[in-house]
Amino acid sequence: MDDEYVEQVLRIVERVPRGRVTTYGLIAEALGRCGPRQVGAVMAAYGGPVPWWRVVRADGSLPASHGPEAHQEYLAEDTPLRPSGAVDIRAAVWLPDDDGYPQASR
DNA sequence: GGGTTGACCAATG
DNA sequence: TCATTGGCCAACC
Helix, strand or coil, X not given: CCHHHHHHHHHHHHHCCCCCEEEHHHHHHHHCCCCHHHHXXXXXXXXXXXXXXHEECCCXXXXXXXXXXXXXXXXXXXCCECCCCCECHHHHECCCCCCCCCCCCC
C-alpha cells in the first residue's frame, strides 16, 4: 500500500459533489489497482480529513462504523435517502470518471 | 508460507 | 429483501 495510492483515493473522495455519493468499488475501478477492500482499508486509516460519509457500499447501504454523523451529513446535504435509512444509490451515485459537473450538459 | 480478517462486490436461493 | 458463497487484494499473526 503506497502513500500514492492513499492520495489517489482521498483525491477522488474530495471530488465527490455535495449531496452525491460514490462507492468503494467505483473508486477501485477508477484507480484500476487493488480492490474495493483496499479502498475501505485506506478510508479506515486515512479517511479522516475527507468527506468519508460520501463513500458507501455498492447497494447504497451505509458501511460499517458510519454512525449517526453520516446520517446527519446526508440530511444537511440533501442526499437522496431510502426508507431503509441507506442512501438511494441509484439517484445519488457519482462516477469518479465524471469530470465534476453532473448537470453541466443540461 | 498459511490462515484469518477487513469502512467490499456480484451472483444465487 | 435477506442470507450465503466465492472472489478479490493487502495486512497481520
